[in-house]
Amino acid sequence: MIARHDLIQRYGGVREYLDQLIAFAEAARNELALDSPLLTQYDYECWMAEIRSYQQFSCQRCGTFVSAEPFGPGAYMVESSTRVCGMCYDELTRTSPSVQRRLARLAVYAHEHPDLCAGLIVETQCRLHMNDWQLECYLGLDDLGVARLALCQRPRPGHENADIATLATMVGCSEAQLRRLFTDEPQIGLDALPGERSAPRPFRLDSDEALPF
Numbered sequence: 001m002i003a004r005h006d007l008i009q010r011y012g013g014v015r016e017y018l019d020q021l022i023a024f025a026e027a028a029r030n031e032l033a034l035d036s037p038l039l040t041q042y043d044y045e046c047w048m049a050e051i052r053s054y055q056q057f058s059c060q061r062c063g064t065f066v067s068a069e070p071f072g073p074g075a076y077m078v079e080s081s082t083r084v085c086g087m088c089y090d091e092l093t094r095t096s097p098s099v100q101r102r103l104a105r106l107a108v109y110a111h112e113h114p115d116l117c118a119g120l121i122v123e124t125q126c127r128l129h130m131n132d133w134q135l136e137c138y139l140g141l142d143d144l145g146v147a148r149l150a151l152c153q154r155p156r157p158g159h160e161n162a163d164i165a166t167l168a169t170m171v172g173c174s175e176a177q178l179r180r181l182f183t184d185e186p187q188i189g190l191d192a193l194p195g196e197r198s199a200p201r202p203f204r205l206d207s208d209e210a211l212p213f
């Protein structure tokens with residue numbers, strides 16, 4: 001059986017090349033004319049959909065498949081646009097003094113669902129440098145309440161007051177406390193904002209000391 005360290009070394013290198021190759025293929029695809037014979041000859045869209053699905057459900061560091069959960073694939077963001085499995089997350093953050101496991105999960109989910117409150121939670125938690133437990137105190141919610149809030153739609157422009165009141169009732173916290181999430185000063189220069197649709201970032205094998213955000 002291959003040792004975990006060797007697995008990470010071997011897979012991580014190949015995976016970096018795969019992610020770069022996909023980015024190259026996408027760029028080349030955009031350069032082709034719509035009636036290019038290459039596009040009719042090969043089933044490019046089908047290939048790309050399969051490979052994207054693989055990227056989404058496999059750990060970028062060790063290749064382990066992550067399971068589907070309410071927050072999409074069970075992947076964790078360690079650096080901006082990197083996705084790893086739970087075991088890799090624990091290995092990469094074992095020296096970190098703060099508990100941000102849920103934040104790392106939500107960051108992946110928010111990246112794919114910028115219309116939901118998950119993004120606001122991630123932005124606020126990063127900006128105020130709170131760990132998972134501190135965020136719960138800040139909002140007056142338990143772990144389940146934070147998860148429930150993350151899955152809700154953001155308040156609609158022009159209906160903020162009514163929508164925040166509804167959200168507070170749904171997730172079970174005070175309206176005044178929840179309102180802090182929507183009215184506090186916005187972050188400037190945050191590196192891991194959700195909604196940035198960037199290409200997967202190469203996972204550097206020498207970044208094992210990296211802390212989340």
Ligand SMILES: [Zn+2]
Nearest residue numbers: 059062085088
């Ligand atoms: Zn992994």
